[in-house]
Amino acid sequence: MQRENEQYAMELIIAKVKEGDMAAFNVLIDEHKAMAFTLALKLMKNREDAEEVAQDAFLKAYRNIHQFEGNSKFSTWLYTIVYNTALTRLRKKKLQTTDLDFHQEENLASYSESDKEWHRLQKFERSGYIKEALDLLSNEDQIVITLFYLNENSLQEICEITNWELSNVKVRLHRARKRLLKALEQLLDTEVRSLL
Amino acid sequence: MKEFNLSDKELKALLQNEGMDEPSLSFNRNILEQIKKEEVRSTISIPLWSKIVFIILVLSPLAYLAFTTGDIDLGLQQLNEIRTPKLSLNLGLSSTYQYISLLAVAVIWMAFIFNRFLEQQNETKVKKG
Numbered sequence: 001m002q003r004e005n006e007q008y009a010m011e012l013i014i015a016k017v018k019e020g021d022m023a024a025f026n027v028l029i030d031e032h033k034a035m036a037f038t039l040a041l042k043l044m045k046n047r048e049d050a051e052e053v054a055q056d057a058f059l060k061a062y063r064n065i066h067q068f069e070g071n072s073k074f075s076t077w078l079y080t081i082v083y084n085t086a087l088t089r090l091r092k093k094k095l096q097t098t099d100l101d102f103h104q105e106e107n108l109a110s111y112s113e114s115d116k117e118w119h120r121l122q123k124f125e126r127s128g129y130i131k132e133a134l135d136l137l138s139n140e141d142q143i144v145i146t147l148f149y150l151n152e153n154s155l156q157e158i159c160e161i162t163n164w165e166l167s168n169v170k171v172r173l174h175r176a177r178k179r180l181l182k183a184l185e186q187l188l189d190t191e192v193r194s195l196l
Numbered sequence: 197m198k199e200f201n202l203s204d205k206e207l208k209a210l211l212q213n214e215g216m217d218e219p220s221l222s223f224n225r226n227i228l229e230q231i232k233k234e235e236v237r238s239t240i241s242i243p244l245w246s247k248i249v250f251i252i253l254v255l256s257p258l259a260y261l262a263f264t265t266g267d268i269d270l271g272l273q274q275l276n277e278i279r280t281p282k283l284s285l286n287l288g289l290s291s292t293y294q295y296i297s298l299l300a301v302a303v304i305w306m307a308f309i310f311n312r313f314l315e316q317q318n319e320t321k322v323k324k325g
Contacts, residue, residue, distance in 0.1 A: 022231065025228070030224065033223055033224070034217070035216055037217055037219040050217075051220060051223065054219060055223065055227050059227060059230055060322055061322075063234075067322055067324050068325040071325060077323075130211060130214050134211075149207055149211045150214075
């Protein structure tokens with residue numbers, strides 16, 4: 001029921017934006033800016049660029065709001081624009097992105113110490129490690145993890161946003177999850193060794 | 197060896213606890229100001245007569261150079277005589293001034309067309325949603 005109400009409210013807001021209501025568009029920005037910015041930041045790796053990309057995406061969304069027919073969620077449509085805008089910007093800047101070579105880390109000696117350490121960590125400390133581990137992943141891995149776990153997008157929505165095949169999304173998500181855990185483990189392992 | 201693992205639920209909770217990154221406080225204002233600027237720009241309509249005057253001003257030197265000062269020889273008369281037709285444009289430009297004015301007109305048009313092309317390239321297409 002609440003979801004239906006939210007959807008109805010969103011439809012009303014979008015209808016107002018289509019009529020040129022700036023206040024309604026401000027509501028849309030408020031609603032989606034954090035995720036749009038987070039998504040852009042995962043690709044751009046730089047707050048200034050990410051902010052520019054997110055702003056540019058909102059401007060494009062406003063200019064092309066008549067193209068939004070409600071076939072998908074507004075957020076999905078918007079994040080598609082954010083994703084494509086960021087990719088276009090990245091292509092232009094030809095940014096070098098860092099990627100961990102996880103194949104070299106296959107032979108880590110022990111996992112048990114990391115596991116123990118993890119459970120000892122306080123909640124806020126865990127969050128810090130998660131962020132650090134996420135930063136170690138490739139752009140694609142960060143995007144798929146952010147969309148699926150943080151924004152709770154479905155696999156189908158991730159397909160729409162990224163234009164990847166469903167099978168590709170599934171494989172990427174599975175691998176990204178594994179890599180995230182491995183990166184987390186490695187960070188904790190280093191922490192344990194520094195304590196010993 | 198016990199493999200380090202987290203359930204989907206735990207991972208989701210951790211990431212959501214970490215939260216999203218927030219843009220600067222001026223984020224909304226910047227977007228709305230940009231939209232207002234664009235709307236003001238689009239409301240300034242260029243009257244049709246000024247567009248016609250502009251086109252005449254740009255085209256007339258070219259037309260002048262082509263039809264009054266010079267002769268356009270496309271080699272059409274020689275088509276029957278020569279197997280492979282030679283196409284040549286002889287505008288009969290006799291002075292440096294004429295060359296420069298022709299060049300200027302060409303540059304203006306090339307800049308205009310190139311600008312349009314770049315604008316189209318920069319604009320990412322937005323899919324229907």
